[in-house]
Amino acid sequence: MPETRPTVVLLNPREHVIAAAQRLGAALVIVSDPGAPLPADLPVVPIESEWISDPEDLIGQLGKLELAAPVSCFGFGELGCAVSAVVNERLGWPGNPPGSLVAFKDKAKLRAAVGDRAGKPVAYRTCAEKEEILPAVELIGYPCVVKPVDGTGSAGVRYLAGPQEAERYVAELDFLTPYVVEEFLVGTEYSVEAMSSSTGHRVLAITEKMTTGAPGFVETGHTLPVRLDPGAEAAIGALVAATLDAAGYRTGPSHTEVMLTADGPRLIESHGRPGGDRISDMLDLALGEDVFEQAMADALGLPVADAPTRDRVAGIRYVTFGRTTPVQDISTELVGSLPGVTEVVVSVPAGQLPPEVLRSRDRHGFVVAVGADREELESHLDVAVRTLTAGR
Numbered sequence: 001m002p003e004t005r006p007t008v009v010l011l012n013p014r015e016h017v018i019a020a021a022q023r024l025g026a027a028l029v030i031v032s033d034p035g036a037p038l039p040a041d042l043p044v045v046p047i048e049s050e051w052i053s054d055p056e057d058l059i060g061q062l063g064k065l066e067l068a069a070p071v072s073c074f075g076f077g078e079l080g081c082a083v084s085a086v087v088n089e090r091l092g093w094p095g096n097p098p099g100s101l102v103a104f105k106d107k108a109k110l111r112a113a114v115g116d117r118a119g120k121p122v123a124y125r126t127c128a129e130k131e132e133i134l135p136a137v138e139l140i141g142y143p144c145v146v147k148p149v150d151g152t153g154s155a156g157v158r159y160l161a162g163p164q165e166a167e168r169y170v171a172e173l174d175f176l177t178p179y180v181v182e183e184f185l186v187g188t189e190y191s192v193e194a195m196s197s198s199t200g201h202r203v204l205a206i207t208e209k210m211t212t213g214a215p216g217f218v219e220t221g222h223t224l225p226v227r228l229d230p231g232a233e234a235a236i237g238a239l240v241a242a243t244l245d246a247a248g249y250r251t252g253p254s255h256t257e258v259m260l261t262a263d264g265p266r267l268i269e270s271h272g273r274p275g276g277d278r279i280s281d282m283l284d285l286a287l288g289e290d291v292f293e294q295a296m297a298d299a300l301g302l303p304v305a306d307a308p309t310r311d312r313v314a315g316i317r318y319v320t321f322g323r324t325t326p327v328q329d330i331s332t333e334l335v336g337s338l339p340g341v342t343e344v345v346v347s348v349p350a351g352q353l354p355p356e357v358l359r360s361r362d363r364h365g366f367v368v369a370v371g372a373d374r375e376e377l378e379s380h381l382d383v384a385v386r387t388l389t390a391g392r
Contacts, residue, residue, distance in 0.1 A: 006300040007067040011051060011075035011084060016281065018042070020293035024302060027068060031058060055083050059090050070094065072299040076253070076280075076292065078105075078152055081273045094299045096272065100248040104272045107149050108180045110247060111267070117242040118267050119235070123183040130175035137166050143184040148177050155359040159184065159214035187261035189268065192240045193224070193275055193283055194254045195291060197298040201241045201254075202306065204289045206233065207279060218357055222275075223315040223377070224282055228260070236265045243270045251298050253291035255279065276360075278343065278368050282314035285342060285370040313377045314370040317385050318363045321354045327364075335367065335388045340380030343368040344388065 008021045009029040018039060021028055028044040031051055038046050045065065051058040062073070072094050073087040074080075081101055088095030103110050108126040115121060125136035126149065137144055137160060146169070147157040156179075160166045191207040205225035212218045228236070240256045247270070255275035257268035274280040274291050283289040288309030298304045321327055329350040336344045346365040348354045355362045367384040371377030 004068055006069070006302070007071040008296050008300070009062060009067075009071065009073040009084075009087070011073070011080045012036075013074075013076075015039070016284075017074070017076060017292045020290055021296055023293060024296055024300070026296065026300065029062070029065070029067065051083055052079050055086055058083070059087055062087065063091060070300045072296070074292075074296060074299070076274055076295075078271070078273060081252075094251070094301075096250055096252060097248055100250070101272050103247040104249075104270055105150050107147070107151075107269050108178070109149075110243070110270060111180075114243050114246040114267060117246055118239040119242075119265060120263050122185065122266055122268075125181045127179045127181060130170065130173060133170050133173070133179060133181065134166060136181040140181050140183055142166075145182045145184055146179055147182075149180050150177055155361075157215075157217050159217070161214075185259040185261055185266050185268070187259045187266070189257065189259050190226070190236070191222070191275055191279070192236055192256045192258060193279060193289075193291070194240050194244070194256065195289075195294050195298075195304075196244055196249055196251050196254060197294070197304045198251075199304070199306070201244050203233075203237045203240060204283055204291070204308075205287060206236060207275065212357065216358055218360060218363070219277060219318075220320075220363075221315065221317045222277055222279060222282070223313065223374070224279065224286055225313070232260060232265070236260070239265045239267060240270075243267055247272065252295040253280070278316050278366075281343070281368065282316065282370075285368075286310060286312045286314035312370055312372055313374050314368070315377050315381055316366055316368045317381050318366045319385055319389055320357060321348065321364045321389065323354050323356065326351050326353055330388065332388075335384050338380065338384050338387065340369040340371050340377065341367060341384050342370060344384070346388075 005027045008026045011031050030044045031047045031049055034048045047061050049058040073084040075084040085096045085098040085101050103113055111124055123140055127133045127136050143161050193204045195202050207222050207224040208226040210221040249272050253274040254272055256270040258265045280291050294304050327348045330346050332344040344367050348364050354364045369380040371380050
């Protein structure tokens with residue numbers, strides 16, 4: 001009997017994504033890297049493909065299948081979003097235009113596309129050559145921020161306070177990709193998690209973030225949702241909608257970073273994907289907002305949730321171990337059993353010295369927790385972090 005359910009093609013999906021597709025009653029096509037294990041006991045059509053480096057191979061394999069419509073391809077990471085957009089366009093399936101994901105990838109091009117649509121523009125200059133950085137810095141003025149136009153995970157982000165620091169930075173820089181120099185924004189930084197659908201752009205939550213500060217601004221924690229005054233929330237929502245419209249982003253989750261300044265919210269950068277650092281999990285824990293289920297439902301023409309179903313607060317805190325002694329074999333099960341804790345990860349293998357944290361991938365581990373309110377959440381996180389770091 002031919003398949004009549006809608007079909008989702010999932011690129012290297014997490015269990016959470018597979019569960020969301022199952023709740024929608026969709027038929028599953030799971031694309032995995034060659035040799036990677038497939039989920040056990042699931043009725044799926046398996047495909048092995050080097051889809052990141054060779055999307056044409058994936059398009060060719062999918063084009064030979066007789067899949068029940070509607071069909072759409074989904075990837076929820078930086079690369080997966082871009083590849084799925086190309087797949088959907090080539091095969092005539094619903095999804096975002098590939099150009100929208102390209103716009104997010106290049107920070108300078110996104111700023112050019114947004115212009116003054118999202119409030120006061122941020123001054124910036126693009127540097128195609130290493131020799132262009134110092135003149136651009138002098139033009140923007142000090143302090144400023146320099147980063148790769150296509151960077152992710154805080155990689156390559158640098159705060160420059162003055163000429164001597166800038167000269168040292170440029171002399172040591174391994175210039176492999178164009179860079180952008182931006183004015184340094186003063187204020188409080190937030191990220192905004194939103195969902196785009198046929199009904200428009202809906203802000204799911206405003207997320208408070210913590211970072212290491214200058215010079216690298218590596219993120220060390222997130223809490224959501226946070227409540228601001230109604231005027232600030234409305235201005236942030238308008239900035240996000242204008243940014244997504246400028247990029248041509250039509251469907252699915254997005255993650256936009258803003259600085260709330262004395263002049264109102266200013267755009268830092270935006271991404272056509274869910275927020276990293278378990279933010280998508282925290283949206284579900286705190287608010288019952290499942291961005292994976294909502295994204296797939298919209299593309300397949302199914303009803304999309306339009307309001308939260310929970311009223312809690314969730315957060316993640318990254319831990320830093322001392323760097324003079326190797327990490328011990330830590331019992332994450334003990335920490336995971338503490339009140340409110342939903343996930344514990346130690347990223348440094350036992351017996352190794354923890355690295356210096358220069359970018360997101362250097363972080364030593366984290367704890368995710370949920371609470372009835374902010375006070376309870378902070379109590380859960382404090383106990384969990386102290387227990388985890390004491391066991392190192």
